[in-house]
Amino acid sequence: MKVRFYFITITLACLVLTACNPQTNQIEKTQAPQVIEWEYQIAYQRGMEAVTWSLPAVSMICMRNASFNLGGGYNTVYWLSEIPTAKQEALTANNQTPYANVYLNTKNGPVVLDIPPASNKTALFGSAVDIWQEPIADIGPAGADAGKGGKYVFLPPDYDGSEIEGCINVPSGSYQVFVALRCIPIGGATFKEAAEYAKNINAYSLAEINNPPQGNYIDIAGKHLPTLPDYDFSYFGYIKELMDTEPLQKRDMVMGGMLASIGIEKDKPFIPNDKVKSALTKAIADGYNYLEYMFETPGFSLIKQWEGRQWMNIREPSNDGFVFDEGEYLLMDERGSLFHWATFFPRHLGKATAYLNAMQDADGNLLKGEKQYKLTVPAEVPARDFWSVIVYSKKTKAWIYNDLGRVGLSSYDKENMKLNDDGSVDIFFSETAPEGMESNWIPTNGEDFFLLFRFYGPQESYFDKSFVLPDVQLLK
Structure with a gap:
């Protein structure tokens, strides 16, 4: 028995050794080593990260370029004399108040922005941001003035002089500064009367402060203003411009090295080979999809407003408001997610305007352009001034083109809408108008969409959440 046991043991051991021998293991012999295209993989991965990282700045560059294509340039005041339409292709703009935008460049020294005082017809509300859309100054009644x-004197990143006396000194982390102002009508003023007040804004170099030049004003009403980034290979050209024209901040040094590895370096030509170009083309497409994922997922730039409801509020990323590097590291995803669908956030929300976002119906399904929906707005809404609801394209985050030219409705429109017996109002969203409810309808033109509900002058029941806005209901 012992002999037989030893024989069996030796035989099994031989079989095991034979199986482990690569020369006799036919399975292992047929497996080819994996070949990785490292040049492609690295360009793709670093391109993906670059999309999210650069988005706030790229958005500002695209907005600036669209405005400059209408004439003017730095220090020009771009204003709207009439209610904007879908031709002004901007991220989640509102159509209720006139806008005035100014683009500044401190590369050659500080720049002055003259802001007029509030009048009996108009008050200016807005903010100035650097190229990363970090708020550097609130302007108007809620601002320093x-x-x-x-x-307001904007100081370049490398400024080493003294403060300018008699002025509001504003250091900037970038040479370029972007200013967006709303001309709020008050005292019964019309849209046009409030808009005209933009002509009291002026921008010029600090050297001209004792003898300011006459301002330059361009009315963009009725003009095509394509400010939206293109998510194709051209996107990396904007990143190249960013690297050439702005200082690389310490927090971004690692990203600077990653960009250099794929050919994007300051003051050097960017001429990628076919393999890198192919990888970056895929990276921008997948980068857009990742931004969409973050937009739809609570916790990045949006959070639930009420438990069990679909409405979402805007998430402030830090204790200091809309600042993304307050802590030990840069909140790159949260920043990219927010500026994928919005621009020009003040440091803190809530004083002048509050926003709620709905991209899902009451059952949690994304809003579809081919379907019909209804939102019932209660008779009493905690908005001291007015409320509005606007439809935006899910794809572009801008207004949807439609034959009616209507992008939203507000409490100002209630006198023309059909109200319910309790004073509430039903607002419909669909490709075609519900019969007899045309005045209560916002067209979707068949595009997938989302909503922003704005509270102008939000009141206590909004902040303590005792006011609850009904979810969007799917009709058919």
Whole structure:
């Protein structure tokens, strides 16, 4: 028995050794080593990260370029004399108040922005941001001038001089500064009367402060303004411009090295070979899809407003408001997610305007352009001034083109809408108008969409969440 046991043991051992021998293992012999195209993989991965990282700045560059294509340039005031339409292709703009935008460049020294005091017909509300859309100054009644007007002096990143006396000094982390202002009608003023007040804004170099030049004003009403980034290979050209024209901040040094590895370096030509170009083309397409994922997923730029409801509020990323590097590291995903669908956030929300986002119906399904929906707005909404609801394209995050030219409705429109017996109002969203409810209808033109509900002058029941807005209901 012992002999037989030893024989069996030796035989099994031989079989095991034979199986482990690569020369006799036919399975292992037929497996070819995996070949990885490292040049492609690295360009793709670093391109993906670059999309999310650069988005706030690329968005500003595209907005600036669209405005400059209408004439003017830095220090020009671009204003709207009439209610905007879908031709002004901007991320989630509102159509209720006139806008005025100014683009500044401090590369050659500080730049002055004259802000007029609030009048009996208009008050200016807005903010100035650097190229990364980090707020550097709130302007108007909620800003440093407190509605009294003043001279804001924007200082370049490398400024080493003294403060400018009698002015509101604003250091900037980038040479370029972007200013967006809303001309709020007050005292019964019309849209046009409020818009005209933009002509009291002026921008010029600090050297001209004692003898300011006449301002340059371009009315963009009725003109095509394509400010949206193109998510194709051209996107990396904007990143190249960013690297050439702005200082690389310490927090971004690693990204600078990653960009250099794929050929994007300051003051050097960007001429990628076919393999890298192919990888970056895929990276921008997948980068857009990742931004969409973050847009749809609570926790990045949006959070649930009420438990069990679909409405979402905007998530402030830090204790200091809309600042993404307050802590030990840069909140790159949260920043990219927010500026994928919005621009020009003040440091803190809530004083002048509050926003709620709906991209799902009451059952949690994304809103579809081919379907019909209804939102019932209660008779009493905690908005001291007015409320509005606007439809935006899910794809572009801008207004949807439609034959009616209607992008939203507001409490100002209630006198023309059909109200329910309790004073509430039903607003419909669909490709075609519900019969007899045309005045209560916002066209979707068949595009998938989402909503922003704005509270102008939000009141306490909004903040303590005792006011609850009904979810969007699918009709058919």
